[in-house]
Amino acid sequence: MTGPEIDLDMLADAMHDQNEVSYFSPKTFKVYPEFLLDDASGSLEQFGEDADAHDHLLLVDTVPGSTSHIDMERFALLVPDEDVRDRMESAMSGRGGFRRFRDLVDEGPPELAPLWRRFETCRRHRRAAEWLRDVDAIDDTTADALVAQCDAEYDAVDAELAARQNADLATVIALERELSTPAVRSDRVRLAELVHEDFVEINAGGVIRDRAKTITAILNDDVRSEPRIMHEEVATRLADDLIEIRWRSERAGQSSMRTSLWRRGPNGWQNLRHQGTPIK
Incomplete structure (x- = not known):
């Protein structure tokens, strides 16, 4: 951040140290803790050839706690x-x-x-x-x-x-889109990667399904080859590891409003909750 002639790290440490008094030399641009200067016999050795710097020391002001x-x-x-x-x-x-x-x-x-x-x-x-x-x-x-x-x-x-x-x-949002594609909806391995082990869905018909039943239902879906088109996506972070997505879905002539919760864990972002509501 700065040139070698100004060590802001050293000065900042001294300014934030509530327990030790320090001095700054405008000659050497170095900071000298008081305990090193207490030994009069050895204090001048620290300044090397610029020994007169000892006479120009400034007390470092400490900042409030x-x-x-x-x-x-x-x-x-x-x-x-x-x-x-x-x-x-x-x-x-x-x-x-x-x-x-x-x-x-x-x-x-x-x-x-x-x-x-x-x-x-x-x-x-x-x-x-x-x-x-x-x-x-x-x-x-x-x-x-x-x-x-x-x-x-x-x-x-x-x-x-x-x-x-x-x-x-x-x-x-990209993962939600991926989860809606025909390729993923026919891939049991990828579905297992994207769907959280504690997943719960309330589908557009009001049926509650867990992870296993949801994956099976997706794989057996007669219209899974039809792409689900996402519109008006809104993503909101609810917590550090939790994001909600709301969007309008179009597939096979049917519309619905959908909400998903995605949780980040050791396996990355996974779908934790999903709910669909038909649009009449």
Whole structure:
């Protein structure tokens, strides 16, 4: 994110450390924990040839403990999934919120943890860049460039979260379309892959069927060679691992409104529930 002369990681760590006092040298652009400087006999050795940097140390201002909570709130606002947002808000409330939030992120969708770490890093780096500006360690041009890089990363994380959400919705719609094709409706293996083991269907005639009966009924369907045309599809994420699709179906001269629930598990997205209602 930055050139080698400015280590924003080191400075950001010092700014967020509530337990250790640190100093920054505008001569070397390095951070020196206080405990290393307490030993007067050895402290100057750290500065090498630029020993006079010892006389220009600046106390690193630590950020309030609530800052990390603010970062968590900001990240949660970027998450399109309402269920995940609600769980994040619940996790971060009260004592131990940061740990619970991190656990939730680590245990959530695999893409969430790296995106959170990128987001957290860009927020911390931005604060470090602004602090360097405030203490006149860097000029406004350099500070603006660093802040712009941090803001660009923030926008990139926001865009990627939205894109991944949209990608899941598109994937499930494509699977629903596939499940409606004559090729899949005559393929027992593929049907078994797409239909969840806890699947339940309420068909257009009001009959309730489980997975085994549904697969058998599809394979024995006299008109399964007729393609089912999907119109007006609307996909909605109900939870991190659950997406609902509603659409209008046309097949063999008959119309119906259909709703499916797809759940993501170890075997990918699978159809968990299906219901059809005839259109008169």
